[in-house]
Amino acid sequence: MRVIISIFICLFFAISTNGQQxxxxxxxxxxxxxxxxxxxxxxxxxxxxxxGVLKTVxxxxxxxxxxxxxxxxxxxxxxxxxIANCGYDAEDVKAEPDMYAKLPTCCKKPADQ
Numbered sequence: 001m002r003v004i005i006s007i008f009i010c011l012f013f014a015i016s017t018n019g020q021q022x023x024x025x026x027x028x029x030x031x032x033x034x035x036x037x038x039x040x041x042x043x044x045x046x047x048x049x050x051x052g053v054l055k056t057v058x059x060x061x062x063x064x065x066x067x068x069x070x071x072x073x074x075x076x077x078x079x080x081x082x083i084a085n086c087g088y089d090a091e092d093v094k095a096e097p098d099m100y101a102k103l104p105t106c107c108k109k110p111a112d113q
Contacts, residue, residue, distance in 0.1 A: 024054055026068045027076060033089045034060045039107045046086040050074065053082075065090070 034040065040058040043065060047056035052073025057066045067079050083090035087099035087107070100108070 022071050024068045025071055029065045030091045031065045031088050032063050033109055034058060034063055036060060036106050043086055050082050
């Protein structure tokens with residue numbers, strides 16, 4: 001009987017410590033090269049597969065991307081890098097040149113159109 005009670009106590013503590021997650025963090029990232037609705041959709045779709053990212057909202061008029069993520073799964077630099085890998089500048093991280101070249105003409109900087 002003692003063994004059964006001690007097993008239940010151990011399971012209770014194991015479950016209670018694993019169930020604790022950090023609260024999500026929301027950041028606003030300047031994305032100055034976002035031009036249109038296609039850019040918005042491209043970034044939001046790309047960020048859906050990034051580990052730890054819960055929500056991404058791109059405001060192309062204000063040239064800002066709001067990302068909600070879990071700190072224990074990713075960090076701000078990884079998110080900026082993911083946006084750059086999608087072909088767009090993210091604050092101090094410049095767009096990946098190969099991905100930028102693949103963007104539609106309307107999604108490129110006005111100087112490059």
